[in-house]
Amino acid sequence: MAITSQRAAFLQLVLSQMHEPYRWGAKGQRASPDGPRIFDCSGLVTWAFHQVGGKDWRATHNTDRLWAECAPVARAADLLPGDLVLYGRAGDPDHVMVHMGAGVVVGASGGGSKTLTLEDAARVDAKVKAFARAEYRPDILGFRRLPFAS
Numbered sequence: 598m599a600i601t602s603q604r605a606a607f608l609q610l611v612l613s614q615m616h617e618p619y620r621w622g623a624k625g626q627r628a629s630p631d632g633p634r635i636f637d638c639s640g641l642v643t644w645a646f647h648q649v650g651g652k653d654w655r656a657t658h659n660t661d662r663l664w665a666e667c668a669p670v671a672r673a674a675d676l677l678p679g680d681l682v683l684y685g686r687a688g689d690p691d692h693v694m695v696h697m698g699a700g701v702v703v704g705a706s707g708g709g710s711k712t713l714t715l716e717d718a719a720r721v722d723a724k725v726k727a728f729a730r731a732e733y734r735p736d737i738l739g740f741r742r743l744p745f746a747s
Contacts, residue, residue, distance in 0.1 A: 603745045604679040606649040611695050611703055611725075614641060618715050619708035619723035624655040628715055635715070636705040638693045639663060641725060642681065646743055660690040667741035673731065681741040682731045690738050696731065703727045 614634060623635040625644030636644065642663065643654040654662070664683050670676055678698040685691040694704035708723030718724060731737060 601745050603649050603651070604677070604743075607645050607651075607743070607745070608679050608695070608697065610645040610648050611641065612697075614645070614725045615703070615727070617705075617725045618718040619705045619712055619725070620715070620718060621708060621710050621712050623705075635718075636725060637708065638705045641705045642693055642695065642743075650746065651743065660685070660693045663693055663741060664690040664738070667743055670740035670742050673740065676740055677742070679743065679745070681743065683738045683741060684734045684736050685738050686736065687738070692734065694728070694731070696740070697727070700730050701727055702731045702733070 614636065617633045618635050619637060620635045621637055623637050624640035625634050625636055628635055639659045643658050647653045647655060660683060663681060667681060670680055676696045678696060680696045682694045682696055682702055683690040694702035697703055703725065705725050707721055708718060712718050712721065712723050
């Protein structure tokens with residue numbers, strides 16, 4: 598499968614949000630009119646997907662919905678840049694990252710349900726960041742593919 602223009606734009610947009618702060622439940626809104634965008638893990642995915650012409654899932658999709666509604670990818674070897682890596686316990690995903698290629702994943706990470714303010718995020722280094730290996734967390738549930746149109 599080729600890397601499509603929509604997929605490439607999605608990847609570029611995700612990368613352009615590097616170092617933006619994490620806040621539980623945030624879907625790309627700005628902290629203030631001139632402030633940074635803020636995200637949680639599924640918020641980054643759904644915001645970026647919408648920005649490149651995908652469905653606006655920001656109000657309805659979290660990691661559970663991404664797991665249930667996006668097409669499964671059978672093996673890590675089949676991942677394309679822009680595919681999703683989901684983490685959690687069997688049947689209960691609680692975190693999502695975007696596969697960039699060569700095992701690298703990017704996403705809003707380091708927070709959790711107690712990260713409710715920008716001060717909380719700064720204290721625990723919760724932000725959009727990269728990890729050199731998808732296995733930075735040992736609880737990988739599986740992989741999913743967003744429904745890119747082009």
